[in-house]
Amino acid sequence: MVSKKTKSKTKPAKPAAKKTDLIRDILVESLSEDHVKVIDKLNKAKYDEDIASDLDVKATIIRTLLNDLHENGLVEYDRSKNKRTGWYTYMWRRRDEKIRDYVKGYLSGKINDLNSKLNDETQNIIFKCSCSRVPYDAAMQSGFKCNECNAEFIEHNNSEVVDGIVGEITRLNSLLSQT
Numbered sequence: 001m002v003s004k005k006t007k008s009k010t011k012p013a014k015p016a017a018k019k020t021d022l023i024r025d026i027l028v029e030s031l032s033e034d035h036v037k038v039i040d041k042l043n044k045a046k047y048d049e050d051i052a053s054d055l056d057v058k059a060t061i062i063r064t065l066l067n068d069l070h071e072n073g074l075v076e077y078d079r080s081k082n083k084r085t086g087w088y089t090y091m092w093r094r095r096d097e098k099i100r101d102y103v104k105g106y107l108s109g110k111i112n113d114l115n116s117k118l119n120d121e122t123q124n125i126i127f128k129c130s131c132s133r134v135p136y137d138a139a140m141q142s143g144f145k146c147n148e149c150n151a152e153f154i155e156h157n158n159s160e161v162v163d164g165i166v167g168e169i170t171r172l173n174s175l176l177s178q179t
């Protein structure tokens with residue numbers, strides 16, 4: 001449907017810093033700025049308390065962020081028991097080798113979702129009332145009148161919506177090819 005961006009001839013390699021920025025931006029979009037601040041702090045292995053004091057944030061907040069990152073496979077830890085207190089301490093490490101895969105997976109997932117959305121938009125005649133948009137079948141079943149807002153369903157020219165989705169797919173494919 002949407003042609004994948006063809007690789008252009010021999011492009012000069014992008015400077016490394018640019019690529020790092022790009023990956024960082026995508027991580028912020030998929031997780032949050034706070035998660036990425038924690039990733040940035042893990043340029044070497046650290047205890048969660050140290051990251052907390054570096055960022056001047058409560059350790060409990062840092063642990064929550066680290067757990068999110070761990071669920072996504074972006075960090076790992078070594079646990080050790082403090083013999084004196086009997087408490088466990090956690091030394092965290094960033095998994096640089098996983099970050100690129102994660103970013104690629106995130107972009108691919110979004111592209112898939114958008115492709116099926118695009119499919120819905122192009123395979124259906126879309127109707128619109130005051131509160132929502134529905135495919136033809138749904139509009140017909142309710143007698144072309146919305147049960148929610150009582151307005152009449154009118155055929156909606158969805159070319160702007162389609163253009164928006166196609167534009168977003170193009171943007172994400174371009175990001176994917178650069179990561």
Ligand SMILES: [Zn+2]
Pocket residue numbers: 129130131132146147148149150151
């Ligand atoms: Zn409605």
